[in-house]
Amino acid sequence: MHSPHLFETTLKVRDYETDSQGIVNNANYLHYLEIARHDFCESRGTSFLAMHSMGLDPVVRRIEIDYLQSLTMGDTMRLTIDVERLGARFLFKQHIYNAATGAHVVKADVTVVVLEQGRLSRGDTVASLLSL
Amino acid sequence: MHSPHLFETTLKVRDYETDSQGIVNNANYLHYLEIARHDFCESRGTSFLAMHSMGLDPVVRRIEIDYLQSLTMGDTMRLTIDVERLGARFLFKQHIYNAATGAHVVKADVTVVVLEQGRLSRGDTVASLLSL
Amino acid sequence: MHSPHLFETTLKVRDYETDSQGIVNNANYLHYLEIARHDFCESRGTSFLAMHSMGLDPVVRRIEIDYLQSLTMGDTMRLTIDVERLGARFLFKQHIYNAATGAHVVKADVTVVVLEQGRLSRGDTVASLLSL
Amino acid sequence: MHSPHLFETTLKVRDYETDSQGIVNNANYLHYLEIARHDFCESRGTSFLAMHSMGLDPVVRRIEIDYLQSLTMGDTMRLTIDVERLGARFLFKQHIYNAATGAHVVKADVTVVVLEQGRLSRGDTVASLLSL
Numbered sequence A, B, C, D: 001m002h003s004p005h006l007f008e009t010t011l012k013v014r015d016y017e018t019d020s021q022g023i024v025n026n027a028n029y030l031h032y033l034e035i036a037r038h039d040f041c042e043s044r045g046t047s048f049l050a051m052h053s054m055g056l057d058p059v060v061r062r063i064e065i066d067y068l069q070s071l072t073m074g075d076t077m078r079l080t081i082d083v084e085r086l087g088a089r090f091l092f093k094q095h096i097y098n099a100a101t102g103a104h105v106v107k108a109d110v111t112v113v114v115l116e117q118g119r120l121s122r123g124d125t126v127a128s129l130l131s132l
Helices: A026-043 A048-053 A125-127 B026-043 B049-051 B124-129 C026-045 C048-053 C123-129 D026-043 D048-051 D126-128
Strands: A005-011 A056-067 A077-086 A089-098 A105-116 B007-012 B058-066 B077-086 B089-098 B104-116 C007-011 C055-068 C078-088 C089-098 C104-116 D007-012 D056-067 D077-086 D089-098 D105-115
Touching: A005 A105, A026 A048, A026 A077, A026 B026, A089 D126, A125 B104, A125 D077, B007 B026, B007 C123, B026 B049, B026 B058, B026 B077, B026 B089, B049 B058, B058 B124, B089 B124, B104 B124, C007 C026, C007 D048, C026 C048, C026 C055, C026 C078, C026 C104, C048 C055, C055 C123, C078 D026, C104 C123, D007 D026, D007 D056, D026 D048, D026 D056, D026 D089, D026 D105, D048 D056, D056 D077, D056 D089, D056 D126, D105 D126
Parallel strands: none
Antiparallel strands: A005 A077, A056 A105, A056 B058, A077 A089, A089 A105, B007 B077, B058 B104, B077 B089, B089 B104, C007 C078, C055 C104, C055 D056, C078 C089, C089 C104, D007 D077, D056 D105, D077 D089, D089 D105
C-alpha cells in the first residue's frame, strides 16, 4: 500500500507502559516517536549506532506534543513521519493514530539538530544518508 | 530559603534513565516534570490519587519542551514550577536546572485541563484545592 | 519452522532500554519475559485483559533469573517459553537468546499463580484457556 | 536510629511505575533494588561511576526475587541491604517493606561479580572500597 507519508510503522502498547489509570503514560509517547524515527533510519539503510560510529549524533532540541486521545493496554498504533529541513534543523512532523479506530492520538513536532564530532553542523551528511 | 517560584523540588538521575550515550533519555524528563507536579500537589495537601477519588482528573493536553543541556548519571537536578490559569487550562511553566552547576537543562510549558466525572471542567475545584 | 518449545517470539532492543554502559539494564529483561508471556497468551486466543475481565488474574510470585550475556542497542533477541504445572503454580521456563549469534543471554524460571475474583485458585480455568 | 542491617534507605513509588492494575510492575522492583545498591555505595563514599572510572564494574549475575505483597501509587517503601561474600561473588540480601504498614513486599538475593578491566576478578578491590 502506498502511504502519503515519508514513513509509516506500527507498534503495540506494552502493559507496563500504562499507568494507574490504565492509559499510556505521557512520557511513553516520546519513546514511541523515538522508535519510529529509529525505524525510519533503518528503512533508509542506516541507524543511530552507525551514524554515531561516523561521528554523527542527531540530538532532539525541542518537542511540541499534543495529546488528543489516549491509548490503553492492548492497543496497536500507527505512526507516521514527515520531515522538513529548516536551515540546520530537521523538523520531524510525527503523528500517532489508533490502528483499530483511526482516532488521532498524538501530533508532535520534533526538532532535531546534528552534531558532527560533537559540534553543531548543517546536517548535510545525515540528510544525504537519509535521502532527505 | 525563600524561592521566587511557586514550588521547587530536587531529584537525582537514576542510572537506568540514561541511554547508550550515557545521557538521560528525552522521555525521562517528562517523568521528572510529572513527579515535580505530583510533589507540588502534595505540598498543597492533596494528590492525584486523592483528586481522582473525588472524580477530579488533571490531564496533560500539550507539552512544549526545550532540551538545552543534558543530564548524566549521578547528576542532581533542581525543578521549579509556576502556574498560570488561562480559561479552563492550567499552564505549568516548569524548568530543570543542574543542581551542581546551575546550568539550564530543560524549559517546559505543560498545559493541563481537568476532567470532573470524566467531563471537561473549568477546573475551579482543583484550583481551589491547589490554592491557585 | 517447527520449534521444540511451547512458544517462541522475537523482540528488538530499544535504545532507551540500555543504560550508561550501553547494555540493556537488568530490569528490562523482566519486561521482555513479560511481553513473551503476553504474546503466548495471545497465541492461544486470550489476553491478560480478557482474563482480567473474567475475574482471572495471573500474578508473578517468584522469579529466578540468570544473566549469562548482555544485549546491546540494535540487538534482536529470540525468546522461548515452556510451562510446567506444579500444583496451583505455573512454572514458566523462559530463555532469551541473541538472535544473530545464538548466544544464551538469559535463563529464567517464573512462578505464576492465578487469582480468581481476587482469591488464590488452582488455576484450572486459566490452564484450560491456555490449553496447558 | 540504629539499624540491624548493613544499609537502609527509603523510596517512594512513582505513578508511572504502576501498571494497568494500579500496582507496581514487577520489573520496577529490580530498579528499586539497584537504586538501593547504588545508594549503599554512595554511603560508603564511592559510586558505580567512580568504580567504572577505575576499571571496576560490578555486574549482576543472578537474581532470585519473591513477590510477597504489592506496592501501589503513593506508597513509600523501606529497603534493607546485607552482603555476604562467597568466593568471588557478592550476595546482596535485599528486602523491601511497605514503610507505612511494615508489610514484607519483596525478598531478593542478588548475586554480583566484579569485572576488573573487563575480566572476572575476586572482587577484593571493590570489597575494600565498600568496607565489606
